[in-house]
Amino acid sequence: MRFDTAQLLKRFFFCERSLLVSMAAWIPSIASLEIKIEMARFTWQSSETANSLRERVFELRFPNRLLEEEGSDHSLVGLIGSVRDSPSVPALLSAVGHVFLPALRDAYRDYLDASDAIADGPTHRFLSVALTEKREQVDAFQKWAATSLTQHAALRESTAVWTHDLSERLVAIGGIGVGPASQVDVTTPKTNTYAIPDRPARDPRFWPCRFYWPDIVDSTFPYGEGLRLQLRSAISHLNEVWAIEVGGIILSSFAEVLPWEWIRNSARWTYDESRHCRMGYERLMAWNLDPAEIPLGTYIYDSASGKIYYDADGTGAGAKILFAQVDPGQVLANTDFTIVGSAAPALAAAKDIPASPSLADFIWTSDDADTWLLREHSSSTHNVPWFWFGD
Ligand SMILES: [Fe+2]
Secondary structure, eight states, X not given: OHHHHHHHHHHHHHHHHHHHHHHHHHGGGOOOHHHHHHHHHHHHHHHXXXXXXXXXXXXXXXXGGGGGSOGGGHHHHXXXXXXXXXXXXXXXXXXXXXXXXXXXXXXXXHHXXXXXXXXXXXXXXXXXXXXXXXXXXXXXXXXXXXXXXXXXXXXXHHHHHHHHHHHHHHHHTTOSSSSOOOOOOOOOOOSOOOOOXXXXXXXXXXXXXXXXXXXXXXXXXXXXXXXXXXXXXXHHHHTTHHHHHHHHHHHHHHTTTSOHHHHHHHHHHHHHHHHHHHHHHHHHHHTTOOGGGSEEEOOSSBTTTTEEEEETTSSSSSOEEEXXXXXXXXXXXXXXXXXXXXXXXXXXXXXXXXSSOOGGGGOOOOOSOOOEEEEEOTTOOSOOOOEEEOO
């Protein structure tokens, strides 16, 4: 019985691990701030459950080396992992909410029903918490899937097909359950390959802009005192949304090459950032501010891609124009650029390019119709050609 218990708990560990890695990977692609924040919390909950399962398996004197691979549950764990390749956000939410989370919920319930609350007391304690959390997660994911489908009606059919395919395969494999490992090997319904999004999806209710406090564009704007300082702090916390996304991406990107502790610690970090973001959001809502007036940072320059944009209004309200592509991760300085043209001197002075600018410093607002030109400085080693703006 001890061996069987450890086998089941080991299976649950790998199922939780697989699911949470996929959830973390999708955090940047979710536009809704509420879902983004909650997915980080659920990812952390899963990691805590997985860690308790893992610790319990060790406690049951299961050979350590067997906890580094799925073993006989390989096919099941691979199927759960395939949800990372979901073709769209609604498809991911639907497959997790209608297929895999309910399967885990039911497996935990069946385990608690079948096992002895005294002999296996330590498992009962944490798995009861996990069962409660799974019920909340199922409800949330199913609600999110329905909401996202009302916003993306065109994805309704592909989402249904994807969810059905995964559900059928899970049935064929015998579900997660509390029985012996399935001998059936199923193929995964691959229609898409997961890729880290170039830029994260942002909640459209907010004001998209490249700064969250005016001192980014006006260095004389005060940091703030009293209520204004509270407001700045709340907006700053809200803008930590980017840190949730980075946490999720880093967790999932290194999940296969770093030890379990990496996943667990990254999940906690991601959750912590989601709490910071939520603190700011709740504070701003308590002040009855309209989200449309709250700045939420957008990535005008994405340092990972090396793209430099020109933004005519400087706020992101108008379309930005991609005008340069430098090497990804390139570090630029003001001396790398020279501005020429009839309006250029005034423009250059007004802009006051700092010594170590971010690429966002090269996004100018021009309120006259003069033609001006930005070119790479002759001493620069970056391969940036000439760029014309204006009429
Ligand atoms: Fe933070």
